Amino acid sequence: MLLTSNVFFFHGSSCLSELYKPLKDPLIKRCVEIIEMDKEHVSIGSSAVSAARSIWSKIFPKPRRSWIPTGCLQLLEVLHGALPKMSLIASDFSYLPDVRIAGDRAPLVSTKKDGSSLDHSSYIDAKGDADIFFPTDFWILERMDHYCSGWMKVQKDTSSKQGKKRRTIILDTASFMEEFGLPSKTRTKDGYNPLLDDFKNTKFYLSVPTHNTK
Structure with missing residues (x-):
């Protein structure tokens, strides 16, 4: 399957379009390898099914648009290079409603005008006056974290250096607040609790080293 990357180019002075090129960017290649890496590991126990799928995909290739982080x-x-023993807490949207753009992990592109929001069906429509929101795939975030720590390697990586596995956990925001917040202090008289009831489409990612940090 030929992988392609999307770039912009100008027609005249103001119009934008997409140009498809063979994939050569090393950053995009690493990102794709990390995303596909776990699929290769899962297929080890089901080689017959994996082989059948591989043959089928070659005979009937199915183009797929994906947005990669x-x-x-x-x-x-950068973080693992500068702070290899860091503890990391990250939070973001895990999904976004009413996304009109096609593709895995597609962004929400929205413009607000006269107090009303307009969601676009193409990111090309965002010409400086639109907000672009990308959801975070926390499954991919976890694998990237392990990869950057040196513990998880892609098949093509033959380096002998092996990092330490990190202890990671993914929690929805309500679970995180129940564990680490004080939701009893924020409950209103009618039972509504902003710490638990708001931001249902967000999650927290916690990652700490498992080896001696001294």
């Missing part, structure tokens, strides 16, 4: 990978690479 290259910025997240870059950030984790």
Whole structure:
């Protein structure tokens, strides 16, 4: 399957379009390998099914548009390079409602005008006056974290250096607040609790080293 990346180019002075090119960007390649890595591990126990799927996909290839978190990978690479024994707490939207753009992990592109929001069906429509929100795939975030720590490696990585596995957990916001917050202090008279009832589409990611931090 030929992987392609999307880039912008201008037609004239103001119009934007997409240009498809063979995938060569090393950052995008690393990101794709990390995302596909776990699928390879899962298929070890079901080689017959995996082989059948592989043959089927080659005969009937199915194009798929995906949005990959290259910025997240870059950030984790920098953090692990500078602070290999860090403890990390991150929070973000795990999904976004009413997304009109196609593809896995597609963003919500929205413009607010005269107090009303307008959701776009293409990110190309965002020309400086639109907000672009990407949901975080916490499953991928966890694998990127393990990869950047040096513990999880892609098959092509033949380096001998092996990092330490990190202890990680993913919690929805309500569970995180019940565990680490004080929800009893924020409950209103009618039973509503903003710590537990708001932001149902957000999660927390906690990651700490399992080895000696001294």
